[in-house]
Amino acid sequence: MTLLRRTFLGFSGVALVSSTVLHGQDAISFESRFEEIRKDPAFIHSLFGVAIYSLDRKQLIYSWNGETLMDGASTTKVVAVGAGMALLGPDYRFRTPVYRTGPIRSGVLQGDLILVGRGDANLSSRVRDRDSLIHVDEDHSYGGYDAVPLPGNPVQPLVDLARQVAAAGIKRIEGRVIVDASLFPEGTREVGSGATISPITVNDNMIDLVVHPGQPGAPAQITASLRVPYIGFDNQIRTSATGSPLMIRLSEKRAPDGNIRVTLSGQIPAGAKPYLQPYFVASPSRFATALFTQELSRAGIALQMPASADDTGAGAELKRFYTPENRVAEFVSPPFSEDAKVILKVSHNLHATLIPFITGSLVAGKPELAETRGPEARGFTLARKFIASRGLDLSGAVHSHGNGSSLFSPKFLATYLAAMTEMPFFAKFRDGLPVFGKDGTLGDALPNSPATGRIVAKTGTSAEPDLLNDGYMLKAKGLAGYTTTPSGERVAFAVLLNRVPIDARVGDGVAMREKVRTIGGNTVARIAEAINLYPIRSPR
Template identity: 40%
Template sequence: MPRTLQRTPRVLASALVSALSLLGPRMSPAQPAPDKAIQGVMNRPEFKHASWGMAFYDLDAGKVVAGVNADRLFIPGSTTKLLTMATALEVMGADHRFRTRVYRTGPVRNGVLEGDLVLRAAGDPNLSGRVRDGNRYAFVDRDHSYGGMPLDGDPLTTLKQLAQQVSSAGIRRITGQVVVDASLFPEGDRELGTRVTLSPMVVNDNVIDIVLTPGSKAGDRVTVQVLPATSYLTVHANLVTADSGTPLLVRSVEDSSSGDRRVIVATGSVPRGAAVNSRWAVASPRRFGEIVFTEVLNAAGIQAVARLGARATDSRTFAAFYTDSLMVAEHVSLPLTAEAVVLLKTSQNLHASNFPLLLPTMAKAAAGQSGFDMAREWLQREGLDTDGAQQGDGAGGDAMFSPLFMTQFLAMVAKKPWAEAFRAALPILGSDGTLALIQPNAPGAGKVFAKTGTYAKYDPLNRRTIVTGKGLAGYFTSRSGKRMAFALYVNNLAVKQGDPADVAGQALGEIASLAWERLR
């Protein structure tokens, strides 16, 4: 259960700024926290071996007013996504829209396309059923990529809309094949958190949801729903319902002889209670896209077959056909600020990991320039010292930041034209996204807008999980009216009882609420 904030009558002393203000970029590791109550959180027994870092930046005064180890590098987890998303908004533009287009490679005669149908993947992370009311993307607080429940609705909505456009173009049969051109950047690497495959082709976040719903009593058969339902994946399940309170015991074995047709055999038990999502990461998003789009086309009354597996194509194969006269369908995404909500609220790893690969393709990049090169050049143009940062992926599996750098970065972002949309896309303490269950009863609940971050690994020596990086960074306007950017990090935490990630997360949320309540 979330730890509730313990109120104390003590308010922040007027000497806070003079005693704890940063007089320069260097700080002593022994620098006290900016409040006795915050120091009390840090001094709890469970944090005996952990390392703390934090900084609070007054946006109106333009300076860091207090902190602990603010210039030291910390493992930040997914607070890295703050840089990833902001860099995309700056380089690609807040109003950028992905355009996924479908082309024909031959003429259409009497309803017959004499050639191939090619879907050109544009890197849109939301070829799914996320669109709501035509102007926003839906999300659930715990994204399905992390085992949360899938969104209500059809995950193939966007592909079905493209298929209807193909039908409206008068195409009823295709003599060639259905091909996905995923050459925008190389496909195949898996992102470092959820292990989902990176690709410019993204359907349903490149996962297939396998929802397991237990029966009403022990021994009942477990209902299995696969979303989207496709020949690409078949699930054979022999699962029974177990008593509530017992652990989930599901063993899944992939038994496949073909890269185009995957089979999962699942055995075990699911305890009575809520359904669980044993989602499966798609092995080849390009191939998945070809198969499901072909199935959608056939369902729309268009006879089609997917590209033959033995047929090789590259970025040059269809380049001559990418003209307006040969385009038969197009999906235009919502603005990039709408994607920021999905990425930041849910900490969507695949979306974030794709952006450094997308940036050089979406902007005028120099030869050999990577997305990280573009990020560094932007940050340095803005006057930030990147010695306080290290980043090797978009999601946070390979990164380090100092609290000082992170707050200065957030202060710079706060001056951008898209700053309010960026802030609004952040999880809200105790309310939504990855902060929905963090300090919901604290005084600062609903008032702190911040990105969470977690990085953990297994410790074989002690047979436990150790959280090597936990972070919280974002904005609040304090109870006294101060507009603040902040960054909080705790590294290297293991606990004797409970989940160390939850213990660290609740503590960071508690500190953020204390700072909102007390910082003057």
């Protein structure tokens, strides 16, 4: 399954007459507008679901397949983030410490240095200052022509930690440099981007590979955002004719010594913009060990033992050194509400997936969770208890991944969003959502729409190849958020669209993404726009 970047561009379908033209005509209602959209021949095999909940009347005021379980794709990140804010608190800050296991004598650490992963997803250049993170609308973890590496040094927090170690008087380390990634199990690939889940996350556990085309027939050029000694790249990408499709493949081989060779092959068309291809590392703890070792050396600290593949993880015998007197450095993150913006505005899969792992590790330990298997399952148990405490019907929710890929009824999503308005952290939750036509994955929604700036909502997209028909199936496109009706009534809404065939040849990911945007994305955006522009005449 592939979860794709969620944006919207213009689409002039047969039935999708511009709302800008219709706005102001009294005969138009939300129902008539929705029917016009729904009856487009492109959706003859598709399923629509809509639920609109009045925050003022505290009741459902419109439902179309509202009770039907549908693929919500990344709209369901609102559930993970809401539960995370409730369980951790919006002001929670991750602390990433560094400990020593021996004394410091004459500038020499007679022992090991241990960097402890505590779940911070933003050990990267996203950190603007102690209280805020930056985000860009086209996140680098999705790759693509419009994506670029995050601005700044991708390992700046490690630079800060290394400088703190040096300031603690350490000039040479006789022991090892170790990354402790034991907070929860490392190694599972999250289902959206393919990034590896770990308690330690440096630059989203990826290397940005930017492919630059040359002249037709010439090799392409590749620049990498990070270099580590154990990963090498072989470039076999050629420049193809202008207008030809982009095709990039990655393959890797592991040597007996643990080193990795990654081969990039395929083609990029001449005249195209540079293309960002993410490479997600298999072992984030090893990746972090190599990067932290480099920064310690740059800080003027001599290392007696080079980093190896074995210098990851930490046994119980090392944890006895995790005391205030042995702490030589610590990186403190901005508040969790800032990461909520990264998750919701750019739909960050890895960060959302980490939430149940983190809550299940940091909040768990209560008697009722003793029999629950694993930190992720414990996190979902805590989320379930939170959702149930808000009086919501969990029969309308099937949730297995923090980033989406689950089934929800439109009614559940709308009522969940309504429940969030009663939480003390609601303002920060709402501020994390993309703004229609302004930022995040809604930044380019319906240009010049009268609803610009008047809708905040989480987007979602899920698509997969249709090999039988040499095309793609848009499994899900969705929006879930808040707006007002023409009468000024405040509402929470969910709009889901499932099962839309996409006419793009398998392998042509660029064409597929474009059609997903112009067909699926624009459709759910126009339905959300209609909630804001036109009166809802029927009660249910």
